[in-house]
Amino acid sequence: MGYVLRVRLASFFAGAAxxxxxxxxxxxxxxxxxxxxISRQMRGLYESLDGRVSALEKLKEAEAPQHVEATE
Incomplete structure (x- = not known):
């Protein structure tokens, strides 16, 4: 194998690497x-969902005594 071909192959492989x-x-x-x-988007969605769930839980707690009073 000629010297020039070896130099060209070495240069090609060095460039490819x-x-x-x-x-x-x-x-x-x-x-x-x-x-x-994506992590930022999911964090925002999680915080939004967590706030909505908390609001629903507070609403449920507020409505629970009304149902108890109505049944008694």
Whole structure:
């Protein structure tokens, strides 16, 4: 195998390895940003749902004595 061919193959594989590393880094950053965004959305939905459940529980507690008085 000629010297020039070996140099070209080595350069090709070095470039492919560098491109793969950069690609994986960009993909990891994209995944991290997407994960944080979805986590923020889910946290907001959870807080909203928790507030609604608390409001329903308070409403249920307020209505419970009325039902007891009506049955007696």
């Amino acid at each position: 560098t491109a793969s590393a950069v690609g994986l880094y960009v993909l990891q950053k994209d995944y991290q940003v997407a994960h944080e965004s």
